[in-house]
Amino acid sequence: MAVRFDEVQVGTELPARSFPVTRATLVQYAGASGDFNPIHWNEKFAVEVGLPDVIAHGMFTMAEAARVVTDWVGDPAAVVEYGVRFTKPVIVPNDGVGAVIEVSGKVAALLDDNRVRVDLVATSEGQKVLGMARAVVRLG
């Protein structure tokens, strides 16, 4: 089941995923992570500080994007490096539907020691929400 280094090449695509996010998701993430910044649950506060609406935690988006990699490799310990830039917020309206984070990834480079670099693209409402989203993964 685990992905093997000799099975992949530059351009190999990882299965893409869509991750829904509602206000309830953000409240749950706030509780689990301890990040209670009101911009993630209080739209009055969010608007007062210049945001269009409540936004998702950047670390929540980063966690969702990682799942494309960890679901692909199976053992999350295969991830040896992971980095992102938070370019645009994921806006989460209070309409019972919320937002969707779309994540795709592909192998961008083969490295030494059976490692590969995976480049991820994460968007919401057509906007790139992460930049330079890259993971280095050690394959079998």
Added chain:
Amino acid sequence: MPLDPSFTGRTYPPTAPYEVGREKIREFAAAIGDANPAYTDAEAAKSLGHPDVIAPPTFPFMLSFQAAAQVVNDPELGLDYSRVVHGDQKFVYSRPARAGDRLSVTISIDAIKSLAGNDVLTVRGEVHDASGEHVVTSIMTLVARAADEAGKE
């Protein structure tokens, strides 16, 4: 007022150990909607070669962010946290955090730059287990936006 670049290189004392609990990992995995059994099922984790359930890759941010409060609240540095946004985040892993770990974080300021009136602060957290082995390095970039009414301070 821009941050004093001479704070670059400052290292803060290691934090008191944070004990990683199985149920905290389960709660975190549920919050990110991740059903990977390595996070919740010790047998599944053991079959992958781990001594106990492991934590998702972004779990250590909680520790490094808490530890970074030493920088954020350093009165000598004078960072206005109400203007701070998280710019970049990177992790470099030796291994995943796992249940039973007692993790301590040592925070350093790697860089202070001024870009277009914003202060850009690179804060590194080195996370070690109770035996002193490296677990993960968490590097976060904090961007303090320039005050709206410059010169009022």
